[in-house]
Amino acid sequence: MGNVLLLNATYEPLTILPVRRALSLLLRGRVDAVSDDYISLAGAADSLRIPTIIRLQRYVNVPRRGVAWSRRSVLRRDGYRCIYCGIRSGEMHKGQVLVRSDFTIDHIIPRSRDGKNTWGNTAAACHSCNQRKGNRTPHEAGMPLLWEPKTPRVDYLVAAGEMPTSWKLYLEV
Numbered sequence: 001m002g003n004v005l006l007l008n009a010t011y012e013p014l015t016i017l018p019v020r021r022a023l024s025l026l027l028r029g030r031v032d033a034v035s036d037d038y039i040s041l042a043g044a045a046d047s048l049r050i051p052t053i054i055r056l057q058r059y060v061n062v063p064r065r066g067v068a069w070s071r072r073s074v075l076r077r078d079g080y081r082c083i084y085c086g087i088r089s090g091e092m093h094k095g096q097v098l099v100r101s102d103f104t105i106d107h108i109i110p111r112s113r114d115g116k117n118t119w120g121n122t123a124a125a126c127h128s129c130n131q132r133k134g135n136r137t138p139h140e141a142g143m144p145l146l147w148e149p150k151t152p153r154v155d156y157l158v159a160a161g162e163m164p165t166s167w168k169l170y171l172e173v
């Protein structure tokens, strides 16, 4: 894993940087180390160890970048957990262990009724719940949402699959 999580001065996650950009910020004295985990640069001396989390010394006001919606990103955002019954990938359902491919995207307002592919209108759901709900709204189906689907705060989803544990605290995943 050759990436570094950059936090704002307020500890809010900003982005994920390639190690060499993180190194440049460190050398320019713009950032502090936050984590005790380090990445060693190949071929570099021990002193060139880059912390996996760094924080800007000065607060920067960054306009929110939109995170692109995709089915896969929705599944990742929801951690392969069904928004209706709460079952997760890896848990048992009717004698079988669910795997990631057992999870689908549910349109909260169904597509047949103009429900859009947006962060707020889509969530991970297991096959049974998705089928049971069909072309109904959660209200009509009597299937309340366990949480409110939201737009992710940072553009981290690309890395979500192999994130160091130390990042999770800051990324709220």
Ligand SMILES: [Zn+2]
Residues within 6 Å of the ligand: 082, 083, 084, 085, 086, 087, 125, 126, 127, 128, 129, 130
């Ligand atoms: Zn379910």
